[in-house]
Amino acid sequence: MPELPEVETTLRGIESHILNKKITSVIVRQPSLRWPVPASQLKQKLVNKTFSGIKRRGKYLLLESSGEFLIIHLGMSGSLRITQEIDLKKHDHIDIAFEDKSILRYCDPRRFGCFLWTENIDNHFLLENLGPEPLGNSFNGEYLFKLSRKRKTPIKNFIMNSKNVVGVGNIYANEALFRAKIRPTKHAGRVSLKSYEELSKEIVLILKKSIDKGGTTLRDFVGSDNKPGYFKQQLEVYGRQGEECKICSSILKNITIGQRSSVFCSKCQK
Numbered sequence: 001m002p003e004l005p006e007v008e009t010t011l012r013g014i015e016s017h018i019l020n021k022k023i024t025s026v027i028v029r030q031p032s033l034r035w036p037v038p039a040s041q042l043k044q045k046l047v048n049k050t051f052s053g054i055k056r057r058g059k060y061l062l063l064e065s066s067g068e069f070l071i072i073h074l075g076m077s078g079s080l081r082i083t084q085e086i087d088l089k090k091h092d093h094i095d096i097a098f099e100d101k102s103i104l105r106y107c108d109p110r111r112f113g114c115f116l117w118t119e120n121i122d123n124h125f126l127l128e129n130l131g132p133e134p135l136g137n138s139f140n141g142e143y144l145f146k147l148s149r150k151r152k153t154p155i156k157n158f159i160m161n162s163k164n165v166v167g168v169g170n171i172y173a174n175e176a177l178f179r180a181k182i183r184p185t186k187h188a189g190r191v192s193l194k195s196y197e198e199l200s201k202e203i204v205l206i207l208k209k210s211i212d213k214g215g216t217t218l219r220d221f222v223g224s225d226n227k228p229g230y231f232k233q234q235l236e237v238y239g240r241q242g243e244e245c246k247i248c249s250s251i252l253k254n255i256t257i258g259q260r261s262s263v264f265c266s267k268c269q270k
């Protein structure tokens, strides 16, 4: 599933190819994504206009045109690529074509992604309840500590809830909790300020590292019509259940929290 680093890498990859170029057509071949794609509205708003900016909020890409926004989410399996190819691959659902013949093409086999238009991003239902950006200034240990007092929810669910902080997917939650030595089932309200400081630091580190790795695959991604390669990372716990902890050699355990696999070391994580 595309996570925050893939979305950030996508942004960096497509930005220079789409900004300030006249849009010549919008083609929606498959409008049934997570929500119906408003094809005629997109054509009316975009053809003969330009994108003046692109930014990321959580895992949403926001492409600005004439003060309004195209909201894109990659869902479970979506990807964007820049191409000039006429030939389509299966699941290539949407094209936005530019005057220089390049095409921003959306592919999504499972169709859980979204392409929506909004005049105002501040009160859009997908965006208005999002917590702070983990790579932004308001995210730190003190923020998590204050927000979590009296919360009995497991810490892992707490940090994966986008109302508390956006973009901490399952892999990152597993890894950051291991590095901060916090057991994933611990009640969020019982985690100390010091541990939250460790945890917030680890979340930022792992996301930044993933984005940096993404940077190296960027060249392969833009201009080709292959799917973007998701980043192979050095993972300490995720996917390693039954193997030895790299710190203490205990066997890593796997439990399910909130229907997601949670791998941890019962000796290192308290």
Ligand SMILES: [Zn+2]
Residues within 6 Å of the ligand: 245, 246, 247, 248, 249, 250, 265, 266, 267, 268, 269
């Ligand atoms: Zn251990």
